[in-house]
Amino acid sequence: MAASINCWKCLSRPSIAVIQLSSRVARVAASAPFSSTSTNLALPAPTRKAASTTKGVKTNLKINKKPRPKESRKPPATGERKALRKRIVLSNTNALEVAGMEDLSPEIVDAIAKDTAEGEAGSGLVGKVVGLPGATVDSLRAIEAFKTTQGWGLFRRPGTLIRKETADLTRALLAAQKEKSTLTLMLDGAKGTGKSMMLLQAQASAFAKSWIVLHIPEAQELSNGVNDYAPIPGSDLWAQPTYTAEWLAKIGKANNEILKTLKMKNTHNLPVPIEKDITLARFCELGSRDPDIAWSFFQAFWTELNLPGRPPVLLTLDGMSYIMGMSEYRDTDNKFIHCHNLALVKHFADHISGTSKLANGGAIIGSTSRSHNPISLSMDLAIYQALQRQAKQEITQKDPFEKKYDERATKALQNASAMMIGGLTKKESRGLMEYWAASGVLRQRVDEQTVAERWALAGHGVAAEIQRGALRMRI
Amino acid sequence: MPPRLNFHTAARSLTIRSRPIAATYQPRIAHVVSRRGFAEEKQPATGPNQDILPGVSEEARDMGDITGETKPEIEQGTPIQDILKRDPEALKKAPAVIKEELDAEKKAADVENTTFGNLLALGQLEKASEGEYVGHKFGLPDLPLPKDGNLHYRYDPVVDQVTNLLMAHGKLSVAQRNMAYILNHLRTSPPPTPNPLRPLLPGSPPASHLPLNPVLYLTLAIDSIAPLLRIRSQKGAAGGGAALQIPVPLGLRQRRRTAIQWILDSANKRQSRGSGKFQFAQRFADEIISVVEGRSTVWEKRSLVHKTGTSARANLMFGQRRRRIAH
Numbered sequence: 001m002a003a004s005i006n007c008w009k010c011l012s013r014p015s016i017a018v019i020q021l022s023s024r025v026a027r028v029a030a031s032a033p034f035s036s037t038s039t040n041l042a043l044p045a046p047t048r049k050a051a052s053t054t055k056g057v058k059t060n061l062k063i064n065k066k067p068r069p070k071e072s073r074k075p076p077a078t079g080e081r082k083a084l085r086k087r088i089v090l091s092n093t094n095a096l097e098v099a100g101m102e103d104l105s106p107e108i109v110d111a112i113a114k115d116t117a118e119g120e121a122g123s124g125l126v127g128k129v130v131g132l133p134g135a136t137v138d139s140l141r142a143i144e145a146f147k148t149t150q151g152w153g154l155f156r157r158p159g160t161l162i163r164k165e166t167a168d169l170t171r172a173l174l175a176a177q178k179e180k181s182t183l184t185l186m187l188d189g190a191k192g193t194g195k196s197m198m199l200l201q202a203q204a205s206a207f208a209k210s211w212i213v214l215h216i217p218e219a220q221e222l223s224n225g226v227n228d229y230a231p232i233p234g235s236d237l238w239a240q241p242t243y244t245a246e247w248l249a250k251i252g253k254a255n256n257e258i259l260k261t262l263k264m265k266n267t268h269n270l271p272v273p274i275e276k277d278i279t280l281a282r283f284c285e286l287g288s289r290d291p292d293i294a295w296s297f298f299q300a301f302w303t304e305l306n307l308p309g310r311p312p313v314l315l316t317l318d319g320m321s322y323i324m325g326m327s328e329y330r331d332t333d334n335k336f337i338h339c340h341n342l343a344l345v346k347h348f349a350d351h352i353s354g355t356s357k358l359a360n361g362g363a364i365i366g367s368t369s370r371s372h373n374p375i376s377l378s379m380d381l382a383i384y385q386a387l388q389r390q391a392k393q394e395i396t397q398k399d400p401f402e403k404k405y406d407e408r409a410t411k412a413l414q415n416a417s418a419m420m421i422g423g424l425t426k427k428e429s430r431g432l433m434e435y436w437a438a439s440g441v442l443r444q445r446v447d448e449q450t451v452a453e454r455w456a457l458a459g460h461g462v463a464a465e466i467q468r469g470a471l472r473m474r475i
Numbered sequence: 476m477p478p479r480l481n482f483h484t485a486a487r488s489l490t491i492r493s494r495p496i497a498a499t500y501q502p503r504i505a506h507v508v509s510r511r512g513f514a515e516e517k518q519p520a521t522g523p524n525q526d527i528l529p530g531v532s533e534e535a536r537d538m539g540d541i542t543g544e545t546k547p548e549i550e551q552g553t554p555i556q557d558i559l560k561r562d563p564e565a566l567k568k569a570p571a572v573i574k575e576e577l578d579a580e581k582k583a584a585d586v587e588n589t590t591f592g593n594l595l596a597l598g599q600l601e602k603a604s605e606g607e608y609v610g611h612k613f614g615l616p617d618l619p620l621p622k623d624g625n626l627h628y629r630y631d632p633v634v635d636q637v638t639n640l641l642m643a644h645g646k647l648s649v650a651q652r653n654m655a656y657i658l659n660h661l662r663t664s665p666p667p668t669p670n671p672l673r674p675l676l677p678g679s680p681p682a683s684h685l686p687l688n689p690v691l692y693l694t695l696a697i698d699s700i701a702p703l704l705r706i707r708s709q710k711g712a713a714g715g716g717a718a719l720q721i722p723v724p725l726g727l728r729q730r731r732r733t734a735i736q737w738i739l740d741s742a743n744k745r746q747s748r749g750s751g752k753f754q755f756a757q758r759f760a761d762e763i764i765s766v767v768e769g770r771s772t773v774w775e776k777r778s779l780v781h782k783t784g785t786s787a788r789a790n791l792m793f794g795q796r797r798r799r800i801a802h
Contacts, residue, residue: 076748084749092663094686153663440687441662472655473630 088146089153090137096440097156103133104160109205113171116164126167127431129159135257136207142254144217145200151467155439161463163194163428165421166201173205173363177312180361184352186320186413187367188383189421192464195367198421199316202365206314211362212255212305216247216348219319219369223339225328232295237343238329241291244298244344251301252284258311259284265307268300280304295343302347306359313362317348319369324376324409340408349412366416377402378409386418423461426451432463433470442470633694633731634658640735641759653756660760661689670769675699685767696766700737700773701730702780712793721793722784737773738762 076084102108108130111123132140137158140146152158169185176183187195199215206213221227227243252259259281264274271293274286280301287297305313317323323345326336339345350356351364358364368379381398388395398405424432430451436442444450458465528534532547539546555573559566589597599609616624623629630638634654642650666683669675676699685692704722712719725733742762747754765771 071746073746081748081750085751089663094662094666096687154659443688471659473634473651473658 086148088141088148090141090146090158092154092156094440095154095156096438098129098159098435098438101129101131101159101435103131104136104204104208105133106208109170109208110174112162112167112205113174115162115167116171125162126164127162127425127427129161129431129435132158132160132204133208136204139207139213139254139257140200140203142250143203143213143215144250145203145215147196150197151471154441154471159435160197160201160204161424161428161432161435162201163424165198165419169198169202169419170205173202173314174209176361176363177209177211178361180312180359182351182354182358182361183363183365184354184416185363185365186352186379186383186386186416186418187365187421188418189368189370190459190462191370192462193421193423194463195369195421196318197463198419199318199365199367202363203314203316206312206363207254209312210258211312211314212251212258212310213314214247214251214316215254216317216344219317219322219345222342222345223322223327223329228291229329229342231332232343237341237346238331238337239295239343241294245288245291245294247344248284248294248298248301249288252281252288256281262304262310264304266300266303268296268303270296270300308359310360312360313358314365315348315351315362316365316367318367319373320366321368321373321376321379323348324379324412325374325406338408340412349408352416353412354415364416376406376409377404378406379413381405382410382413382416383418383420385414386416387420390417423459424455424463424466425461426455429455429458429461429466432466436470444470631690631694633697634690636728636731637693637697637735640732640739641756653753653759656753656756657760657763658689658693660757661692661763662686664760664764667764667767669767673769673774675767682767692767693763696763697731697734697738700766700771700777701734702777703730704780704784705729705733706780706783706787709793719790719793720783720787721790722787734773734777737776738766738771741772 102125108125112125112130115122115124115126146152146158172183172185175181187198189195203213203215216222221243222240227240229238229240231237232239260279262280263277264280264283272286272290274283278286283297283301283304287294287301304310323339323342325339327339327342327345329337329342331337340349348364348366351358352366368383381396385395398410430446430448433442433446433451433454437444437446454466454469455461457469529537532549536546536549538544556577559569559573559577602609623631628635637657638647638650638654641653664686666686669682675695679695679699680688680691685695702725704724707721707723708718709721710716710718712721738759742755742759745758745761747758749757762771762773766773
């Protein structure tokens with residue numbers, strides 16, 4: 001076998017003659033222009049990368065990034081994050097039990113009512129913190145009276161400060177119960193002064209006195225278009241089926257103790273047949289099952305509550321300015337629906353205006369919200385006028401050049417009384433701070449000087465500001 | 476061999492200096508205002524350019540005084556007061572009307588010259604002589620002054636330091652809100668169960684006491700993991716371009732700072748379980764709890780630094796040695 005240049009397996013070296021010959025062939029091939037042999041044999045020319053040289057063509061600038069590291073833990077389930085955010089904690093097992101704290105029993109409610117009354121010996125409860133009994137706490141939790149911002153989670157068990165306004169309100173509630181009259185009240189005050197807390201105290205007193213309590217914790221949920229709505233046939237009203245169903249469920253749960261002792265008396269025109277002689281608790285439960293029937297069930301429930309021999313009713317609403325104008329819902333003509341055309345809101349408005357009365361006595365209380373709330377000129381004016389009326393001052397008339405008044409809101413609120421809630425007194429502030437100190441949460445000496453300091457720094461006793469300064473370390 | 480005497484240095488101490496080496500400072504321009512006494516409230520301050528020359532006639536009169544020539548009459552007539560001043564006989568024999576007038580003028584001049592401050596002082600002296608307390612409108616503060624009495628030092632130093640390190644984009648109030656959340660989280664979470672393998676600072680209170688004193692809780696966690704030293708890598712000092720690790724002792728604030736940074740790092744790596752604005756604060760608070768319970772990886776970091784420091788302790792005098800050689 002003749003050794004060739006390319007045969008690497010051959011151990012024999014190629015003879016010089018062969019090398020010379022092969023190089024000569026190559027030279028001939030290169031010099032012979034008409035031979036295609038070498039070009040055919042040659043490898044295909046390496047294609048140039050288009051990216052680097054071609055003009056006008058987009059280059060691929062993508063840098064291969066590292067993929068995001070996968071979470072080793074399972075992410076929170078749907079709704080879990082929100083639940084964590086909205087969770088209401090009512091107990092801190094680290095906090096100390098406050099000795100000698102009384103519970104808000106019916107007797108204590110009576111004592112509170114007598115406290116600032118003229119011609120009565122005070123029970124000395126104003127300026128003290130009273131505890132909420134377990135059953136009341138469950139009911140208040142069911143109607144969503146507690147808020148996440150109120151700092152319940154710092155103390156051993158829920159307690160609330162009795163202040164002068166509390167005593168006044170309790171007295172008015174008890175008078176309404178006694179006379180079977182309807183108290184209509186608007187609560188107002190600066191941000192953080194305790195309007196929602198006053199509502200809560202009214203509700204707690206009502207629960208202690210075996211009233212039936214209905215509460216709308218956030219009025220904006222009724223008007224800002226987050227719930228489904230449907231026209232009620234034969235009227236210009238709109239029902240909010242899901243909200244009503246959930247509300248009925250809450251009412252049934254919160255007032256279960258009383259409602260399960262009350263039986264249906266009348267027969268109502270209901271869309272679904274129900275058993276006879278069922279309790280009102282059961283009736284609420286049935287109504288909450290199907291959103292489509294909830295509104296009719298609520299109407300029947302309300303009629304039942306107003307039958308003679310039923311307990312008094314407390315209907316409360318927080319964030320009143322949200323329901324004193326146009327809602328975010330639209331009608332069939334794509335126009336905004338007025339809030340008072342929403343059936344639930346109209347129910348509240350009719351009662352606070354005094355057109356509908358509570359047959360067994362009770363109260364309708366609306367509270368304003370002063371943080372991030374819509375401005376309702378009519379509501380503000382109505383509150384102002386009510387305060388002037390109560391003080392027997394000259395009543396301010398509405399601005400004739402102002403166009404933003406809402407006639408329906410004015411009409412709804414013109415007969416209601418009002419209560420302005422201001423800062424705590426120094427005595428009340430001291431009671432509150434002593435409670436904090438006794439709970440072990442405030443690590444500071446509580447004396448006249450420190451109380452005066454906190455009181456002054458908190459805008460003359462704005463409760464939330466005192467709390468913020470003392471418990472949340474912000475000054 | 477005794478050290479050689481250097482005559483130059485020995486002679487230096489013998490020189491007699493008649494003058495001070497540095498001239499005492501003598502300001503060219505007198506500080507007129509600052510030299511004024513407190514009692515001189517009535518006279519306005521005069522600056523260097525406020526010495527105005529007298530009028531022409533006054534100058535002529537002065538010149539006449541010097542040269543003895545006739546001088547212009549400046550005052551039209553000699554006032555009676557001047558005559559009475561010069562002549563005590565005349566004063567004695569003066570009519571009662573003039574005497575009264577003179578007395579009134581004297582009194583008025585006294586009142587005019589008494590300043591408000593002087594009057595106040597006189598009043599207080601009178602009161603003091605009657606044995607009444609004179610002094611402070613709001614009383615004196617109790618001494619010693621409290622540590623947090625100053626506006627700028629109202630928070631605990633550890634709380635202050637953590638707040639500042641929590642702060643992002645210069646938003647101090649957000650950091651303060653987060654700090655408040657952290658402290659309240661420590662307050663409300665169940666008491667920690669410390670790990671005996673990861674001992675906290677000696678003398679720390681029992682774990683059940685911690686939640687109700689959240690500042691102490693935070694301080695204890697931070698001080699327990701604060702490293703005693705840091706490792707400085709001196710480039711090329713180990714020879715052949717290798718870095719030499721030198722342990723450097725840290726002060727209290729620096730130790731705490733390192734610990735807080737470690738906690739912040741591991742809080743950053745945690746995963747949030749909820750939603751809302753206090754997620755980071757929650758993770759930070761959880762990290763504090765896990766530090767006290769000995770579960771945190773920050774403990775590893777601390778022991779690593781300490782181990783490196785121990786093994787590199789031979790390099791401790793690195794800088795000093797070199798300085799001594801150079802000397």
